[in-house]
Amino acid sequence: MGWKSDLLVCTSLECETGEEMLISMDLAKKQGADIVELCVASLSFSHISEVEQLLKLRNLPSIVSLGCTDQRRRHSIIEATWLQILNRAVAVGVEFVEINHEVRAWEIVSKLKRQVSNTKVIVSNYVNTGNLTAETLGDLIVDMQSANADIIKLVINVDSITHVAPIFHVLTHCQVPLIARAVGDRGLISQLLGPKYGAFIVSGSLNGKTEPGLPPLASIRQIYKLHYMDSHTKIFGVVSNPVGHSKGPLLHNPAFRHTGYNGIYVPLLVDDINEFFRVYSCNDFAGFSVGIPHKETAVSCCDEVDPLALLIGAVNTIIRRPSDGLLVGYNTDCEACITAIEDAFRQRHNVNGHVSPISGRLFVLIGAGGAGRAMAFGARSRGARVVIFNRSFERAKALAAAVSGEALPYECLNEFRPEKGMILANSSAIGMDPNPQQTPICKAALTSYELVFDAVYTPRNTRLLQEAAEVGAIVVSGVEMFIRQALGQFKLFTNGLGTHLCFRHCLLLFAYDGVSM
Structure with a gap:
């Protein structure tokens, strides 16, 4: 997979003063930007010469635009002043100027092009609805x-990830250079996958400034490495809602590169999984991880389902079979969770053997969703006695019946202490960012458990695990399960290509939580 030297990484700068704009430009350059969009409407200036001086001092190729997304900081610029700015930008050799299609674009472009200049003209259109066809x-x-634009730019508000598909279509078939961006959390893939379909500019946000639909600049080069993408790159991703917590890109993208596999793994914020497929x-x-809340629904989306996943009734991995395009579902959660718990027991007691250390123990499960089902079937297969607590008692009863276990009302969890040495497994999202202060069970109740496992891995050390450690229980982080299930997924994604070698370094990545996705 070769380096695409023609791909430009851009970020928009909206600052009150020229000095702030230059400081932000330096920061953008350090974080990997090749080009910046200077949003003139955000500037407060007393004379046009101040803007001209800013343009002369720029240290990155620039797009001079009027656009400013933060309406609270927008300053009024009359048309005559804006035309003067455009002329000054062309005169000093700014690389690009952007003109809105609705503001006499043809007339303005014609005037600008009469000047002898290397400046390219971008004509842009901001579309408020994303439900558009190709x-x-x-x-x-x-x-x-x-x-008569040199470059076309489309910025489209989308309310579904499926509304991004027509953007990929026009990127592929457009006869002139096209910049396309889908705005909003569900539009993120328009930037992460844009280079595959011919985009020559992708946008990112400066660290510290979160903008829906834009990846952080640093992640474009450090995690996704979009410069290596080409038309043959296979797409993988995590289908979930929410999806921002997923660390999947931190594991799978480096692993693809280490094995030389031409693939990219991206977050896919999906509301309707059937519509998505x-x-x-x-x-x-080519392949998907399936997260909250789609694991059970995903079973019906598959053309074929592995027997274990079918028994569990939940799929966390889907592969599109290359030979016929059919979707095949698997479950790698089950073994990942149970082996993580078993290894923790064996390490604490320094024992080995073929008999599972959870055999005969009381396995108390919180949650009866897709991950919970995998844990319940896994525990039952190892000979544990399973008790299930879930906010929907009917769901708890249904799962308990499937694994010959017992269901109890969620309200009884804190008082449930029939014996010592039990195992507690939380498969719910309670305690996950952005609500790390939450816990599914009171601290006093944890004294009855020898081991506590939490499937939540953001944060890594949840309140549940902290309090369990304080009362002396063995604690198992959701990171253990996550890495193991991801290893199983990567084997399926790449047909077993170099998995163990590639995932060794991923443990180190998890020790550093400062990388943004």
Whole structure:
């Protein structure tokens, strides 16, 4: 997979003063930006010469635009002043100027192009609805081309990840250079996957500034390495809602690179999993991790399901079989959770053997969703006695019946202390960021458990695990389960390619939580 030297990484700068703009430009350069968009509307200046001085002092190729997303900081710039700024930008050799298609674009572009300059003109259009077809976007692009632009730019608000698909279509087929961005959390893949479909500019946000739909600049180079992407890159990702907590990209992307596999792994914020698979049905979308709350629904999305996953009734991994494009579902959660618990017991007691250390023990499970089902079946297969607590008692009873276990009302969890030496496993999202102060069980109740496992891994050391350690229990972090299930997924994604070698360094990555995705 070769380096795409023509791909440009961009970030927008919205600052009150020219000095702040130059400081932000330096920061953007350090974080990997190749080019910056200077949003003139955010600047407060008394004379146009101040803007001209800023442009002369720039240390990165720049796009001069009027746009400013933060309306609270927008300053009024009359049309005559804006035209003066454009002329000064062209005169000092700024690389790009951006003009809104709705503001007499053809006339303005014609005037600018009469000047002898290397400045390229971007004609942009901001579309408020993302529910557009490829045909509608194509017609819009044709209309914008009439303005004699060098580059077309589309910024589209989307409320579903499936609304990004037409953007990929027009990127592939557009006859002029096209910058395309889907705005909002569900539009993130428009930037992460854009280079595969021909995008020559992708946008990111400066660290410390979170903007929905934009990856942090640092992650573009450090994690996703979009410069290596080409039209043959296979797409993998985690289908979940929420998805921002996932550390999957930290594991799978470095592993792809270490094995030389031409793949990328991205967060996929999906509301309707059936619609997602209906829209993204090509072989390029080759494999998926399945997260909250889709693991059970995912079973019905698959054309074939592995017997273990079918027994559990939950799928956490889906592969699109290359030979026929069919979706095949698997469950790697089950073994990942149980082996993590077994290894922790063996390490504490310094014992080995073929008999599982959880055999005969009381396995208390919190949660009856997809991950909970995997844990319940795994514990039962090792000979544990399973008791299930879930906020929906009906779901708890249904799972208990499936594993010959017992269901009890969630309200009884804190008082449930029939014996010492029990195992507690939390499969719910309680305690996950952004609510790390929460815990599913009171500290006093933890004294009855010899081992406490928490499937939550963001944060790594949850309140549940902290309090369990304080009362002397063996604690097992969700990171243990996550890495093990991800290893199983990577084997399925790549047909067993170099998995153990590639995942060794991932443990070190988890020790450092400062990398943003």
